[in-house]
Amino acid sequence: MTTTLRADAARNRDRVLATARALVAEGDLSLQLNDIARRAGVGVGTVYRHFPTRRALLEALAADAFAALLDQAQAASRDDDPWAGLQRLLRSILLGQLTEPTLAEVLSTSPDEDATAPTTTRRGELAALAATVLERATRAGQLRPGLTLDDLQHLVCGTAFAARIADAPDDRVELYLAVLLAGVRAPGQGSSPPA
Amino acid sequence: MTTTLRADAARNRDRVLATARALVAEGDLSLQLNDIARRAGVGVGTVYRHFPTRRALLEALAADAFAALLDQAQAASRDDDPWAGLQRLLRSILLGQLTEPTLAEVLSTSPDEDATAPTTTRRGELAALAATVLERATRAGQLRPGLTLDDLQHLVCGTAFAARIADAPDDRVELYLAVLLAGVRAPGQGSSPPA
């Protein structure tokens, strides 16, 4: 059986990820593969084997958060109330980015830029779910005319950026989210969903 | 007299700035001093003399755009209509960032981070003008409660970020600006200023 070997490999992979996560948590998003290898007590080659590029590592780091985000987006897309669905969706994307900076970088980049397959898939899934939410809100006349799916994505990334440059991001998110929501809501629709 | 020398120095400084500006215009924000020196036909030491750090050069590059922004902010602060003033202020800051990427970087960074004196001064002036606008809008009940001066700055930087990651930023600014304005407006105030 190759289970044990694979277990070793998996353990190394995890060590690399853990090390990288620690660096990200310290605010270092540079993800230098040499540095990470050294800190993880692992050969450079090992890091390169698992993550051939900085991008691959970045996406691996974002993977869990992205998966969780998809779950929340799924739930949001099932909300009966179109506006509530949009609210939930945008809040999820926003909080996801603040919780996991790597997810912010992944979402702020053009999808076709060296992206690995799983990330491309996830982005597609997120887009599909978001399209549903968007369409329902649009049909309900609750979305500001002219806003596309891409616009929503850019705007929520921008809102995350705004929170990130604040001194205490966590204290600001909800307020900034409220601004975003009020901003994307169709003018004349009021600020809260119809009861 | 050192006049001649100063003239030479000034010419060198201008050459460096022009070269750096050209690079920025080409989308290269890295501002590598060696590279700039070579292209400017000037010694590295000369660049270092005028701009001891990347930050110093960045702020010098942003200076003109920042000055122009201050003028517009001044005008905005004098607008009779509080909401129109806010609109003008935010549009100016937003467009300034898109026109001059260095200004975006300057404004998106914490003020006390290696900032040079002129930039610190300008930021103070901008803050003062914005405070005026903010206060008037607040007094008129037109600003979303809870938003501070800093919040406005972060949000407008976030909006610039959103535009920047769009495929065609210029086509998106006005829409994103509308979103921002609607977002920061006090709920229940409608989307246009009272006549």
Next chain:
Amino acid sequence: MTTTLRADAARNRDRVLATARALVAEGDLSLQLNDIARRAGVGVGTVYRHFPTRRALLEALAADAFAALLDQAQAASRDDDPWAGLQRLLRSILLGQLTEPTLAEVLSTSPDEDATAPTTTRRGELAALAATVLERATRAGQLRPGLTLDDLQHLVCGTAFAARIADAPDDRVELYLAVLLAGVRAPGQGSSPPA
């Protein structure tokens, strides 16, 4: 019985050789064992088991061509006409090198340099046959005085080198071969063998 295992091993060996051959045919003589293993769909260890060094693989790749060369050398050594024999020998060695670059590398290297047993054997056989041809040509007074067996080998390798750096080696071989033959012929013997 280990027959089945041996069959597997032989198949792996063949796959490695085929892959390596393909690379050589594409002009890549670097013979990187990792690369070959990956392309052959085989573990690196397997490649190492069969070919412990780059040299071992190189010689294995050259083996068939070397064997064919020995056949031709045999025939040449049986030619009644001493000069014709020499001609045939040198042409065979020359063409062999151009057809199979690995053979060129094998023949251009000192025999005792990490050579594997089969190659050492083959080199010995080739030397023996060449010695025969050489001796007969010498006895017939047709070989330039002073030329040893080694000299002939070096010169034919040099001629192969000359052809290789030409733009269209195949168009040049015969001419270069004629130069070589005229060069090694004893001065005053004319350019064609006595009738």
Next chain:
Amino acid sequence: MTTTLRADAARNRDRVLATARALVAEGDLSLQLNDIARRAGVGVGTVYRHFPTRRALLEALAADAFAALLDQAQAASRDDDPWAGLQRLLRSILLGQLTEPTLAEVLSTSPDEDATAPTTTRRGELAALAATVLERATRAGQLRPGLTLDDLQHLVCGTAFAARIADAPDDRVELYLAVLLAGVRAPGQGSSPPA
């Protein structure tokens, strides 16, 4: 004055060249810039400043020998006797390559492959001189028909290769040169120039 500074730079350049030359003399033609820097007691950057690529260093190492070769080629081209001229030319090119292995590599490579300007110039000059010699020998009916300028170059490089793989190259050159000369001489012209 910048003389002293330049002197320093020149000294460093010379140190690098001397170090590289020593390595070449030891038979190491790999010319690894890092290694050379370390041995020369100089920063890597210094080596890169003077020689941006391995090729640049190679050609710098070959420069003197190439210049000397050009002198000899010039002399050869002025020889009254066409055949003597050819003899002198080929001997010079051959000995030049054996004395300076870097020259062999330079001459054995396609001229347009990353070559620096001076080398391109020198190759042009050598070709011009060789063309003269070739033409005169051809007109005198002394050159084997079909041989072009390029052929001569390839053949002399091949001869150098032959000598290089011999155990005692120096003892073999003259013999190999004789072979080359007899080979390129028009058949039926005898082995020595007309008196």
Next chain:
DNA sequence: GATGAATGAGTGTTCATTCAT
């Protein structure tokens, strides 16, 4: 003031070889 050569730490990447499974 200006110059630009020099530095060398830093970063990215490859690859031959080993060895536990």
Next chain:
DNA sequence: CATGAATGAACACTCATTCAT
């Protein structure tokens, strides 16, 4: 026998910064 993960030395190249002239 086969596998392929792991290793880490080795190599290529960059660039911010210093400093002698």
